[in-house]
Amino acid sequence: MSDSYSLRPLGEVMRLDIQRTPMKPATTYRLAGVLNTGQGLVAKGEFNGGDTEYAAMNVLRVDQVVMRKLTAWEGPITVVPAAFDGFVVSNEFPTFTLGPELMPDWMRHVCRSPRLWAEMKNRVSGTVQRRKRLNPEQLLQIQLPIPPREVQGRVVEILDAVDDQIAALGTESEVLEGILGSLRSDLPETGHQLISDVLLGIDSGKSVQAGGEASVEDEYRILKLSAVQRGWFKPAEAKVLTDDAAFSASHVVKDGDLLITRANTPERVGFVAIARNVPDGTFMPDLIWRLRVDEGRVSVDYLEHALSSRELRTQISGTAGGTSKSMVKINKRGFGAVRVPIPPLPEQREYVRRCAAVIAGITAIRAEEARLRKFRAGLLSGLLDRTIDIEYAKLEV
Secondary structure: OOOOOOEEEHHHOEEEOOEEEEOOOOOEEEEEEEOOOOOOEEEEEEEEHHHOOOOEEEEOOOOOEEEOOEOHHHOOEEEOOHHHOOOEEOOOOOEEEEOOOOOHHHHHHHOOOHHHHHHHHHHOEOOOHHHOEOOHHHHHHOEEEOOOHHHHHHHHHHHHHHHHHHHHHHHHHHHHHHHHHHHHHOOOOOOEEEHHHHEEEEEEOEOOOOOOEOOOOOOOEEEOHHHEOOOOEOOOOEEEOOOOOOOOHHHEOOOOOEEEEOEEOOOOOOOEEEOOOOOOOEEOEOOEEEEEEOOOOOOHHHHHHHOOOHHHHHHHHHOOEOOOOOOEEOOHHHHHOOEEEOOOHHHHHHHHHHHHHHHHHHHHHHHHHHHHHHHHHHHHHHHHOOOOOHHHHHHHO
């Protein structure tokens, strides 16, 4: 296998090129934002030029590179697609025009490369982590292997094929999730009981200052609200806990615990999920409760699905209150008044069986999607340093 392509600073193949436009009253502008990890742009709505404090803003042009200087260590960089041509951004978002040696589609994939994000992170400056910035000159100093345009085109073809497979799996998963939602809402026709009547108790978590994102090496972690989805548990959604002294055994999360978010946005408050594959040393925050279930009357699996149904989700969110529209809370008294259909245990098991069959399909699809994403993450680097042959990569795709 031959050596990798020559390293060249980005400043040799693209240049800073910022077009400013004045903000005029009675003129409508479309605002864009840049997503982290090279995931592209997001439309942030329209505004009147007379309603902004900015005297002028930067204009996006198709096939330009745009990045966010603030928190650049999160990889907020991408290539502008045609759909965002003419959108505006603040001066926190410098733009760059590609030279003839670079294909825009190839650069789009480079912007999704962990290698580029790492180089950006190494160059940010500032004393406060969340305020660290990357200047345009620092981005242009980054050196990357630049293959000939012909090779760039073949790399794009391979990576696009992988992305198409990932997108197809995502679509299939969404279809099955729709089916799961319908099955969950097909609740057994039986008498309703107060949920408080089938619970032995509700355990509260604890409020504590936590560090950054937790990894597998961290001894202690505390769950984030995002760990509890609608009938899905994500154990990786946790922050580092540097001191466990303030916690007791009742705050430890174990496999099989039925958890519920007691505070969140109106659309997400009261999400319920069973904790699965929980790492040791995982603790429960104050915004999540543990529901202790009387399993002689109702199964934990049944409640996970039933409380994720449209009917019961409406009841739960209807008990939430608060002064902020972005964060509402449920209380134990209001939640305890939610009425749940409680059929005999054999009927509960049949309801769970139908839902579990669809979940098995979703889980298999997600596993394949994760495998492809992992494969893709190393593919670009392998193609650039030529440890992966392009023809072999085509066969793998």
